[in-house]
Amino acid sequence: MRRTGPVIWGVGGGKGGVGKTVITANAAICLAQLGKRCVALDADLGGANLHTVLGIPSPDYSLSDFVRKKVTSLGEILAPTPFPNLHLISGSRALLEMANPHYTQKEKLIRHISELDVDFVILDLGSGSAFNTLDFFLSADEGILIVLPEPTSVENAYHFIKAAFYRKLKKASKHSGVAEAIDKAMGEKIARGIQSPRTLINNVLKINPEAGQILQEEANGFRPNIIVNQTRKFDDRDLGQDIAHACRDYFGIGIRYIGHVEEDNSLREAVRLRKTVMDTFPSSPFARSIRAIVGNLLVNREDQP
Amino acid sequence: MTKVSTPEDYSVLDLSEDATADEAKRAYHRKKALYAQGALATYSLVENDQRGEIVDRIERAYMRISQDLRTDSTDGPAVLPMHGLDQPFAPGPDERIGPYLRQRREFLGFTIQDIAKRTRILHLP
Numbered sequence: 001m002r003r004t005g006p007v008i009w010g011v012g013g014g015k016g017g018v019g020k021t022v023i024t025a026n027a028a029i030c031l032a033q034l035g036k037r038c039v040a041l042d043a044d045l046g047g048a049n050l051h052t053v054l055g056i057p058s059p060d061y062s063l064s065d066f067v068r069k070k071v072t073s074l075g076e077i078l079a080p081t082p083f084p085n086l087h088l089i090s091g092s093r094a095l096l097e098m099a100n101p102h103y104t105q106k107e108k109l110i111r112h113i114s115e116l117d118v119d120f121v122i123l124d125l126g127s128g129s130a131f132n133t134l135d136f137f138l139s140a141d142e143g144i145l146i147v148l149p150e151p152t153s154v155e156n157a158y159h160f161i162k163a164a165f166y167r168k169l170k171k172a173s174k175h176s177g178v179a180e181a182i183d184k185a186m187g188e189k190i191a192r193g194i195q196s197p198r199t200l201i202n203n204v205l206k207i208n209p210e211a212g213q214i215l216q217e218e219a220n221g222f223r224p225n226i227i228v229n230q231t232r233k234f235d236d237r238d239l240g241q242d243i244a245h246a247c248r249d250y251f252g253i254g255i256r257y258i259g260h261v262e263e264d265n266s267l268r269e270a271v272r273l274r275k276t277v278m279d280t281f282p283s284s285p286f287a288r289s290i291r292a293i294v295g296n297l298l299v300n301r302e303d304q305p
Numbered sequence: 306m307t308k309v310s311t312p313e314d315y316s317v318l319d320l321s322e323d324a325t326a327d328e329a330k331r332a333y334h335r336k337k338a339l340y341a342q343g344a345l346a347t348y349s350l351v352e353n354d355q356r357g358e359i360v361d362r363i364e365r366a367y368m369r370i371s372q373d374l375r376t377d378s379t380d381g382p383a384v385l386p387m388h389g390l391d392q393p394f395a396p397g398p399d400e401r402i403g404p405y406l407r408q409r410r411e412f413l414g415f416t417i418q419d420i421a422k423r424t425r426i427l428h429l430p
Contacts, residue, residue, distance in 0.1 A: 154349065158350060234408055235408070242344070242345070246339065246346050
Protein backbone atom coordinates (compact mmCIF):
# COMPACT_ATOMS: atom_id res chain seq x y z
CA MET A 1 0.00 0.00 0.00
CA ARG A 2 1.45 3.38 -0.98
CA ARG A 3 2.10 6.13 1.52
CA THR A 4 -0.29 8.99 2.01
CA GLY A 5 0.52 12.42 0.57
CA PRO A 6 0.83 13.56 -3.00
CA VAL A 7 1.64 11.34 -5.94
CA ILE A 8 5.11 12.36 -7.08
CA TRP A 9 6.28 12.21 -10.68
CA GLY A 10 9.97 12.80 -11.37
CA VAL A 11 10.83 13.89 -14.92
CA GLY A 12 14.43 13.21 -15.89
CA GLY A 13 16.56 12.44 -18.89
CA GLY A 14 20.18 11.60 -19.32
CA LYS A 15 20.75 14.49 -21.67
CA GLY A 16 20.10 18.21 -21.56
CA GLY A 17 17.70 19.76 -24.04
CA VAL A 18 15.42 16.74 -24.40
CA GLY A 19 12.34 18.66 -23.27
CA LYS A 20 12.05 17.80 -19.57
CA THR A 21 10.96 21.27 -18.49
CA VAL A 22 8.44 21.76 -21.28
CA ILE A 23 6.88 18.34 -20.67
CA THR A 24 6.86 18.89 -16.88
CA ALA A 25 5.11 22.26 -17.25
CA ASN A 26 2.52 21.02 -19.71
CA ALA A 27 1.82 17.76 -17.85
CA ALA A 28 1.32 19.79 -14.66
CA ILE A 29 -1.14 22.09 -16.45
CA CYS A 30 -2.93 19.04 -17.84
CA LEU A 31 -3.33 17.58 -14.33
CA ALA A 32 -4.51 20.95 -13.04
CA GLN A 33 -7.05 21.13 -15.87
CA LEU A 34 -8.30 17.72 -14.73
CA GLY A 35 -9.00 19.28 -11.34
CA LYS A 36 -5.96 17.87 -9.52
CA ARG A 37 -4.22 20.16 -7.05
CA CYS A 38 -0.73 20.19 -8.39
CA VAL A 39 2.75 21.58 -7.67
CA ALA A 40 5.43 21.82 -10.33
CA LEU A 41 8.79 21.82 -8.54
CA ASP A 42 11.91 23.00 -10.31
CA ALA A 43 14.57 20.62 -9.07
CA ASP A 44 16.95 21.54 -11.88
CA LEU A 45 18.99 23.50 -9.39
CA GLY A 46 21.83 24.20 -11.75
CA GLY A 47 19.64 25.79 -14.42
CA ALA A 48 16.15 26.42 -13.15
CA ASN A 49 13.76 27.92 -15.70
CA LEU A 50 10.44 26.19 -15.13
CA HIS A 51 8.89 29.55 -14.22
CA THR A 52 9.74 30.91 -17.68
CA VAL A 53 8.12 27.95 -19.41
CA LEU A 54 5.03 28.48 -17.24
CA GLY A 55 5.00 32.08 -18.41
CA ILE A 56 5.67 33.78 -15.09
CA PRO A 57 8.54 35.94 -13.81
CA SER A 58 11.06 34.52 -11.37
CA PRO A 59 9.17 34.16 -8.05
CA ASP A 60 10.32 36.08 -4.96
CA TYR A 61 10.81 32.89 -2.99
CA SER A 62 12.50 29.70 -4.07
CA LEU A 63 14.00 26.46 -2.80
CA SER A 64 17.08 28.32 -1.61
CA ASP A 65 14.89 30.09 1.01
CA PHE A 66 13.84 26.69 2.27
CA VAL A 67 17.37 25.32 2.33
CA ARG A 68 18.68 28.47 4.06
CA LYS A 69 15.88 28.06 6.62
CA LYS A 70 14.31 31.43 5.84
CA VAL A 71 11.06 29.48 5.70
CA THR A 72 10.18 26.30 7.56
CA SER A 73 7.95 24.56 5.04
CA LEU A 74 7.64 24.27 1.28
CA GLY A 75 4.09 25.54 1.58
CA GLU A 76 5.52 28.99 2.30
CA ILE A 77 7.31 29.20 -1.03
CA LEU A 78 4.46 28.06 -3.27
CA ALA A 79 4.13 30.61 -6.07
CA PRO A 80 0.80 31.02 -7.83
CA THR A 81 0.62 30.43 -11.58
CA PRO A 82 -1.95 31.65 -14.12
CA PHE A 83 -3.51 28.17 -13.98
CA PRO A 84 -6.12 27.22 -11.37
CA ASN A 85 -4.97 24.30 -9.16
CA LEU A 86 -1.32 24.72 -10.14
CA HIS A 87 1.47 26.21 -8.01
CA LEU A 88 5.18 26.43 -8.63
CA ILE A 89 8.12 25.86 -6.33
CA SER A 90 10.91 27.64 -8.08
CA GLY A 91 14.52 26.57 -8.16
CA SER A 92 15.62 29.94 -9.45
CA ARG A 93 17.88 32.19 -7.41
CA ALA A 94 19.26 28.93 -6.04
CA LEU A 95 22.58 29.12 -4.31
CA LEU A 96 25.45 27.68 -6.26
CA GLU A 97 25.97 24.97 -3.67
CA MET A 98 22.34 23.93 -4.01
CA ALA A 99 23.14 22.29 -7.31
CA ASN A 100 24.86 19.70 -5.16
CA PRO A 101 23.06 19.71 -1.81
CA HIS A 102 24.26 17.81 1.24
CA TYR A 103 22.71 14.44 1.95
CA THR A 104 20.71 15.74 4.92
CA GLN A 105 19.43 18.75 2.93
CA LYS A 106 18.34 16.44 0.15
CA GLU A 107 16.62 13.98 2.49
CA LYS A 108 14.84 16.85 4.23
CA LEU A 109 13.68 18.26 0.90
CA ILE A 110 12.39 14.87 -0.26
CA ARG A 111 10.54 14.42 3.05
CA HIS A 112 8.91 17.84 2.82
CA ILE A 113 7.88 17.26 -0.81
CA SER A 114 6.05 14.11 0.25
CA GLU A 115 4.22 16.12 2.94
CA LEU A 116 2.86 18.83 0.62
CA ASP A 117 -0.92 19.13 0.86
CA VAL A 118 -1.69 18.61 -2.84
CA ASP A 119 -2.68 15.73 -5.11
CA PHE A 120 0.38 15.72 -7.37
CA VAL A 121 3.95 17.02 -7.32
CA ILE A 122 5.91 16.96 -10.57
CA LEU A 123 9.66 17.32 -10.26
CA ASP A 124 11.61 18.83 -13.13
CA LEU A 125 15.02 17.23 -12.64
CA GLY A 126 18.39 18.36 -13.90
CA SER A 127 20.08 16.65 -16.81
CA GLY A 128 22.74 14.01 -16.35
CA SER A 129 23.06 11.12 -13.92
CA ALA A 130 24.44 12.82 -10.81
CA PHE A 131 23.57 11.09 -7.53
CA ASN A 132 21.27 13.92 -6.47
CA THR A 133 19.28 13.74 -9.69
CA LEU A 134 19.06 9.96 -9.35
CA ASP A 135 17.90 10.22 -5.73
CA PHE A 136 15.07 12.60 -6.63
CA PHE A 137 14.16 10.34 -9.54
CA LEU A 138 14.08 7.28 -7.29
CA SER A 139 12.08 9.10 -4.61
CA ALA A 140 9.22 9.63 -7.07
CA ASP A 141 6.25 7.29 -7.34
CA GLU A 142 6.68 7.45 -11.11
CA GLY A 143 10.08 8.11 -12.63
CA ILE A 144 9.68 9.46 -16.15
CA LEU A 145 12.55 9.50 -18.60
CA ILE A 146 12.47 11.72 -21.69
CA VAL A 147 14.36 10.54 -24.75
CA LEU A 148 14.74 12.00 -28.23
CA PRO A 149 14.88 9.81 -31.32
CA GLU A 150 18.58 10.43 -31.81
CA PRO A 151 21.66 8.35 -30.91
CA THR A 152 23.17 10.58 -28.21
CA SER A 153 19.89 10.83 -26.36
CA VAL A 154 19.28 7.07 -26.52
CA GLU A 155 22.81 6.37 -25.27
CA ASN A 156 22.36 8.78 -22.37
CA ALA A 157 18.98 7.30 -21.55
CA TYR A 158 20.52 3.84 -21.16
CA HIS A 159 23.27 5.33 -19.04
CA PHE A 160 20.68 7.03 -16.85
CA ILE A 161 18.61 3.83 -16.48
CA LYS A 162 21.68 1.80 -15.49
CA ALA A 163 22.90 4.50 -13.10
CA ALA A 164 19.48 4.82 -11.44
CA PHE A 165 19.19 1.07 -11.16
CA TYR A 166 22.61 0.63 -9.57
CA ARG A 167 21.84 3.53 -7.22
CA LYS A 168 18.67 1.72 -6.15
CA LEU A 169 20.61 -1.48 -5.59
CA LYS A 170 23.20 0.41 -3.59
CA LYS A 171 20.48 1.66 -1.29
CA ALA A 172 19.36 -1.96 -0.84
CA SER A 173 22.90 -2.93 0.10
CA LYS A 174 22.35 -1.71 3.64
CA HIS A 175 20.72 -5.11 4.21
CA SER A 176 23.01 -7.61 5.83
CA GLY A 177 25.28 -9.44 3.43
CA VAL A 178 24.06 -7.68 0.27
CA ALA A 179 26.94 -5.23 -0.07
CA GLU A 180 29.50 -8.01 0.39
CA ALA A 181 27.75 -10.19 -2.18
CA ILE A 182 27.67 -7.32 -4.69
CA ASP A 183 31.35 -6.57 -4.08
CA LYS A 184 32.20 -10.23 -4.54
CA ALA A 185 30.14 -10.48 -7.72
CA MET A 186 31.70 -7.29 -9.08
CA GLY A 187 35.14 -8.58 -8.06
CA GLU A 188 34.58 -11.65 -10.17
CA LYS A 189 33.28 -9.66 -13.09
CA ILE A 190 36.13 -10.46 -15.39
CA ALA A 191 35.73 -14.16 -14.81
CA ARG A 192 31.93 -14.07 -14.95
CA GLY A 193 31.49 -11.26 -17.46
CA ILE A 194 29.13 -8.81 -15.75
CA GLN A 195 27.66 -6.62 -18.46
CA SER A 196 24.30 -5.64 -17.12
CA PRO A 197 22.14 -5.43 -13.98
CA ARG A 198 20.60 -8.77 -14.92
CA THR A 199 24.01 -10.48 -14.94
CA LEU A 200 24.90 -8.87 -11.62
CA ILE A 201 21.75 -10.15 -9.93
CA ASN A 202 22.21 -13.64 -11.39
CA ASN A 203 25.76 -13.70 -10.06
CA VAL A 204 24.76 -12.46 -6.62
CA LEU A 205 22.03 -15.13 -6.55
CA LYS A 206 24.74 -17.76 -7.11
CA ILE A 207 27.02 -16.31 -4.43
CA ASN A 208 24.37 -15.50 -1.82
CA PRO A 209 20.78 -16.51 -2.68
CA GLU A 210 19.28 -14.44 0.13
CA ALA A 211 21.09 -11.28 -0.95
CA GLY A 212 20.21 -12.05 -4.57
CA GLN A 213 16.55 -12.29 -3.63
CA ILE A 214 16.67 -8.85 -2.01
CA LEU A 215 18.26 -7.40 -5.14
CA GLN A 216 15.71 -9.15 -7.33
CA GLU A 217 12.89 -7.57 -5.34
CA GLU A 218 14.52 -4.15 -5.74
CA ALA A 219 14.85 -4.80 -9.48
CA ASN A 220 11.20 -5.76 -9.74
CA GLY A 221 10.26 -2.49 -8.05
CA PHE A 222 12.27 -0.44 -10.53
CA ARG A 223 9.94 0.35 -13.39
CA PRO A 224 10.60 3.75 -14.91
CA ASN A 225 8.42 5.22 -17.63
CA ILE A 226 9.71 6.46 -20.94
CA ILE A 227 8.47 9.19 -23.27
CA VAL A 228 9.84 9.71 -26.77
CA ASN A 229 9.81 13.44 -27.43
CA GLN A 230 9.90 15.33 -30.74
CA THR A 231 8.73 12.45 -32.91
CA ARG A 232 8.40 13.12 -36.60
CA LYS A 233 8.17 9.73 -38.25
CA PHE A 234 6.55 6.37 -37.64
CA ASP A 235 9.87 4.81 -36.65
CA ASP A 236 10.36 7.44 -33.97
CA ARG A 237 7.16 6.40 -32.23
CA ASP A 238 8.32 2.78 -32.01
CA LEU A 239 11.55 3.77 -30.31
CA GLY A 240 9.96 3.78 -26.84
CA GLN A 241 8.68 0.24 -27.26
CA ASP A 242 12.04 -0.83 -28.69
CA ILE A 243 13.91 0.64 -25.71
CA ALA A 244 11.51 -1.10 -23.35
CA HIS A 245 12.13 -4.45 -25.10
CA ALA A 246 15.89 -3.93 -25.15
CA CYS A 247 15.97 -3.01 -21.45
CA ARG A 248 14.04 -6.12 -20.57
CA ASP A 249 16.18 -8.38 -22.79
CA TYR A 250 19.51 -6.89 -21.92
CA PHE A 251 19.24 -5.41 -18.42
CA GLY A 252 16.32 -7.43 -17.05
CA ILE A 253 14.64 -4.12 -16.22
CA GLY A 254 10.98 -3.46 -16.96
CA ILE A 255 10.42 -0.10 -18.63
CA ARG A 256 6.96 1.20 -19.36
CA TYR A 257 6.54 3.13 -22.60
CA ILE A 258 3.85 5.72 -21.93
CA GLY A 259 3.76 7.58 -25.21
CA HIS A 260 5.37 9.94 -27.65
CA VAL A 261 5.14 13.69 -28.09
CA GLU A 262 4.82 14.87 -31.64
CA GLU A 263 6.93 17.73 -32.78
CA ASP A 264 4.82 20.59 -34.01
CA ASN A 265 5.11 24.29 -34.49
CA SER A 266 2.68 25.14 -31.71
CA LEU A 267 5.42 24.52 -29.15
CA ARG A 268 7.86 26.89 -30.80
CA GLU A 269 5.13 29.50 -31.14
CA ALA A 270 4.03 29.09 -27.51
CA VAL A 271 7.61 29.46 -26.24
CA ARG A 272 8.04 32.56 -28.37
CA LEU A 273 4.90 34.04 -26.83
CA ARG A 274 6.02 32.86 -23.37
CA LYS A 275 2.80 30.89 -23.12
CA THR A 276 2.16 27.20 -22.63
CA VAL A 277 0.90 24.89 -25.34
CA MET A 278 -1.79 23.28 -23.17
CA ASP A 279 -3.32 26.68 -22.57
CA THR A 280 -2.72 28.41 -25.90
CA PHE A 281 -3.00 25.57 -28.41
CA PRO A 282 -5.09 22.90 -26.64
CA SER A 283 -5.98 21.11 -29.89
CA SER A 284 -2.42 20.88 -31.18
CA PRO A 285 -0.74 17.47 -31.67
CA PHE A 286 1.63 18.36 -28.82
CA ALA A 287 -1.23 19.03 -26.39
CA ARG A 288 -3.03 15.84 -27.47
CA SER A 289 0.16 13.84 -26.89
CA ILE A 290 0.57 15.28 -23.39
CA ARG A 291 -3.04 14.47 -22.51
CA ALA A 292 -2.58 10.88 -23.74
CA ILE A 293 0.60 10.47 -21.69
CA VAL A 294 -0.95 11.90 -18.51
CA GLY A 295 -3.94 9.63 -19.09
CA ASN A 296 -1.65 6.60 -19.43
CA LEU A 297 0.17 7.47 -16.21
CA LEU A 298 -3.08 7.95 -14.32
CA VAL A 299 -4.51 4.67 -15.60
CA ASN A 300 -1.28 2.77 -14.97
CA ARG A 301 -0.96 4.04 -11.46
CA GLU A 302 -4.58 3.52 -10.50
CA ASP A 303 -4.17 5.77 -7.52
CA GLN A 304 -5.72 8.99 -8.61
CA PRO A 305 -6.30 11.01 -5.48
CA MET B 306 2.15 -34.27 -31.78
CA THR B 307 5.22 -33.33 -29.71
CA LYS B 308 6.08 -29.66 -29.58
CA VAL B 309 9.56 -28.64 -30.57
CA SER B 310 9.32 -25.10 -29.18
CA THR B 311 9.98 -24.24 -25.54
CA PRO B 312 8.62 -21.52 -23.22
CA GLU B 313 12.02 -19.84 -23.60
CA ASP B 314 11.42 -19.52 -27.36
CA TYR B 315 8.21 -17.60 -26.70
CA SER B 316 10.02 -15.44 -24.20
CA VAL B 317 12.74 -14.61 -26.75
CA LEU B 318 10.05 -13.29 -29.12
CA ASP B 319 7.96 -11.68 -26.33
CA LEU B 320 5.04 -13.89 -27.29
CA SER B 321 2.36 -15.54 -25.22
CA GLU B 322 2.23 -19.29 -25.69
CA ASP B 323 -1.20 -19.11 -27.29
CA ALA B 324 0.03 -16.80 -30.05
CA THR B 325 -1.16 -17.37 -33.60
CA ALA B 326 1.14 -17.92 -36.57
CA ASP B 327 0.56 -14.32 -37.69
CA GLU B 328 1.43 -12.96 -34.27
CA ALA B 329 4.58 -15.07 -34.19
CA LYS B 330 5.60 -13.79 -37.59
CA ARG B 331 5.09 -10.17 -36.59
CA ALA B 332 6.99 -10.67 -33.33
CA TYR B 333 9.85 -12.28 -35.24
CA HIS B 334 10.13 -9.37 -37.68
CA ARG B 335 9.90 -6.87 -34.85
CA LYS B 336 12.68 -8.56 -32.86
CA LYS B 337 14.90 -8.89 -35.91
CA ALA B 338 14.47 -5.18 -36.60
CA LEU B 339 15.24 -4.36 -32.96
CA TYR B 340 18.58 -6.16 -33.12
CA ALA B 341 19.47 -5.26 -36.70
CA GLN B 342 22.89 -3.73 -37.26
CA GLY B 343 22.73 0.00 -36.50
CA ALA B 344 19.23 -0.10 -34.96
CA LEU B 345 18.78 3.07 -32.90
CA ALA B 346 17.49 1.31 -29.79
CA THR B 347 20.29 -1.25 -29.54
CA TYR B 348 23.37 -0.05 -31.38
CA SER B 349 24.93 1.36 -28.21
CA LEU B 350 23.96 -1.61 -26.03
CA VAL B 351 25.01 -4.66 -27.98
CA GLU B 352 28.42 -5.53 -29.38
CA ASN B 353 28.48 -7.00 -32.87
CA ASP B 354 29.38 -10.53 -31.76
CA GLN B 355 26.58 -10.46 -29.19
CA ARG B 356 24.22 -9.12 -31.83
CA GLY B 357 24.94 -12.17 -33.96
CA GLU B 358 24.18 -14.49 -31.05
CA ILE B 359 20.94 -12.68 -30.25
CA VAL B 360 19.77 -12.79 -33.87
CA ASP B 361 20.62 -16.52 -34.01
CA ARG B 362 18.55 -17.06 -30.88
CA ILE B 363 15.63 -15.17 -32.44
CA GLU B 364 15.92 -17.20 -35.65
CA ARG B 365 16.01 -20.52 -33.82
CA ALA B 366 13.10 -19.55 -31.56
CA TYR B 367 10.97 -18.52 -34.52
CA MET B 368 11.89 -21.63 -36.47
CA ARG B 369 10.72 -23.90 -33.64
CA ILE B 370 7.58 -21.89 -32.90
CA SER B 371 6.56 -21.67 -36.54
CA GLN B 372 7.17 -25.39 -36.93
CA ASP B 373 4.65 -25.97 -34.15
CA LEU B 374 2.23 -23.43 -35.52
CA ARG B 375 2.62 -24.40 -39.16
CA THR B 376 -0.84 -24.03 -40.48
CA ASP B 377 -2.16 -22.16 -43.41
CA SER B 378 -2.64 -19.01 -41.33
CA THR B 379 -6.25 -18.70 -42.44
CA ASP B 380 -7.50 -17.75 -39.02
CA GLY B 381 -9.09 -14.51 -40.12
CA PRO B 382 -7.69 -11.13 -40.84
CA ALA B 383 -4.70 -9.99 -38.87
CA VAL B 384 -5.36 -7.44 -36.18
CA LEU B 385 -3.10 -4.42 -35.81
CA PRO B 386 -1.39 -4.26 -32.43
CA MET B 387 -2.90 -1.57 -30.21
CA HIS B 388 0.40 -0.68 -28.48
CA GLY B 389 -1.67 0.06 -25.38
CA LEU B 390 -1.73 3.75 -26.20
CA ASP B 391 -4.56 5.99 -27.16
CA GLN B 392 -2.61 7.62 -29.91
CA PRO B 393 -3.42 7.50 -33.59
CA PHE B 394 -1.06 5.88 -36.08
CA ALA B 395 -0.76 8.23 -39.00
CA PRO B 396 2.11 9.47 -41.14
CA GLY B 397 3.98 12.43 -39.74
CA PRO B 398 3.55 15.81 -41.36
CA ASP B 399 6.76 15.45 -43.38
CA GLU B 400 6.22 11.83 -44.42
CA ARG B 401 5.15 10.53 -47.80
CA ILE B 402 2.21 8.14 -47.63
CA GLY B 403 3.69 5.38 -49.84
CA PRO B 404 6.91 4.79 -47.87
CA TYR B 405 4.92 5.13 -44.63
CA LEU B 406 2.52 2.34 -45.65
CA ARG B 407 5.39 0.12 -46.80
CA GLN B 408 7.22 0.68 -43.52
CA ARG B 409 4.07 -0.06 -41.57
CA ARG B 410 3.47 -3.26 -43.53
CA GLU B 411 7.05 -4.45 -43.08
CA PHE B 412 6.98 -3.59 -39.40
CA LEU B 413 3.92 -5.81 -38.99
CA GLY B 414 5.61 -8.60 -40.90
CA PHE B 415 3.16 -8.62 -43.84
CA THR B 416 4.20 -9.34 -47.38
CA ILE B 417 2.42 -7.80 -50.36
CA GLN B 418 0.90 -11.23 -50.93
CA ASP B 419 -0.49 -11.24 -47.35
CA ILE B 420 -2.20 -7.93 -48.01
CA ALA B 421 -3.52 -9.14 -51.36
CA LYS B 422 -4.88 -12.32 -49.78
CA ARG B 423 -6.74 -10.36 -47.14
CA THR B 424 -8.15 -7.67 -49.38
CA ARG B 425 -9.10 -9.77 -52.42
CA ILE B 426 -12.80 -9.64 -53.27
CA LEU B 427 -13.71 -13.23 -53.99
CA HIS B 428 -17.37 -13.05 -54.90
CA LEU B 429 -19.06 -10.17 -56.58
CA PRO B 430 -22.83 -10.16 -56.36
